Amino acid sequence: MSSNKSRPNRQRSALEPQRRRGKDRVAALMEAAAGVIAERGFESATMAEIAARAGAQIGSLYRFFPNKEALADALIYRYGEIVREAFEKIEARASALSVHDLADALLNVLFELHGESQTMVALLEARSEWSVKRNEFRRAAVQYIARILTLRAPHLRPDTVEDVAVVLLHTMKTLKALTIQQGVAINTGAPAELREMTRLYLASKFGEK
Known part of the structure; x- marks a missing residue:
């Protein structure tokens, strides 16, 4: 018969700190975890290594995250919040942006989140139950x-807006792939050409020069 000693620990969720000091400590632990997981993969990353990267005692890590799965869940949730905040910043000024600036703002989202994205790739590929998060x-x-497109060009039909949004998301991914290869920034003319194509594409959809 297998032991049940570890099961309750796996079912516990992360502890949400209430004080500023605790929040700062959790932020540092999660930052360290993101770095270790991005470099080594989820299965190879250890709680001891994560604690050491954060300059914290292992007990402090386990206090807030009872196991590595709870830590991964917290990182996945954090990524969703970071992406949401990035788009909401653009949304807040979408109606005032030129086509040129709107295209660049959208194209920059995934590029600027490259570090976080590396961690997410490592996590979502590690477990089948996490892979559904990709969709x-x-x-x-x-x-x-x-939503951003609707604010900027309210005359567009909803079905057109969704189609353009899908095209833009794939373009954002392509730009990141052209700009960064295996974590290293590269310098070619292709990203600049893709940016110009995106500006012209949006201008044509918005009916603007």
Whole structure:
């Protein structure tokens, strides 16, 4: 018969700190975890290594995150919040942006979140139950972009808005792939050409020069 000693620990969720000091400590632990997981993968990353990267005692890590799965869940949730905040910043000024600036703002989202994205790739590929989050993130991104497009060009039909949002999301991914390869920034003319194509594409859809 297998032991049940570890099961309750796996079922516990992360502890939500109430004080500023605790929140700062959790933020540092999660930042360290994101770095270790991005470099080594989820299965190879250890709680001891994560604690050491954060300059914390292992007991402090286990206090807030009873196991590595709870830590991964927290990182996945944090990524969703970071993406949401990035799009909401654009949404807040969408109606005042030129086509040129709107195209660049959208194209920059995934590029600027590259570090976080590396961690997410490592996590979502590690467990089948987490892989479903990939589609959730994609659907959420399309919805954010569609909302921004509607604010900037309210005359567009809803079905057109969704189609354009899908095209833009794939273009954002392509730009990141052209700009960064295996975590290293590269310098070619292709990203600049893709940016110009996106500006012209949006201008044509908005009916603007």
